[in-house]
Amino acid sequence: EEEEEEEEGGGATAMRTPKSRRRRVAASRDAERALSRKHVAPFAKQTRLLCGRLLRNLGRHPFLLAIHLLGAFAVAVGVGSIFYDVGSDQGGIQNRMGSLFFILLYLTLMSLSSLPVWREDR
Secondary structure: OHHHHHHHHOHHHHHHHHHHHHHHHHHHHHHHHHHHOOOOOOHHHHHHHHHHHHHHHHHHOHHHHHHHHHHHHHHHHHHHHHOOOOOOOHHHHHHHHHHHHHHHHHHHHHHHOOHHHHHHHO
């Protein structure tokens, strides 16, 4: 439309063309920047909203929370009783490393149980 105005309007609109073209370029750059940003909300707001959603979901499934806490307590007592009186020699250090590996493996497998919940949220 502006090109048609340039042809019809003569010299006055021809002088305004670079300014309007600059405005269009600036507007398109702003639009590109807005689209290129992945997360519009600040990190603190995203964290607050996600924590609120997590607490709401915990409120909806209190039995699941109780089972997870009971399971974690049972595993902690079991691992603690097995590795309670290990020595400070090389065998004791290896036993401690083994217990740390077992705890990390347990935590990893427990986190896999939340995958169906993520699928439901999407």
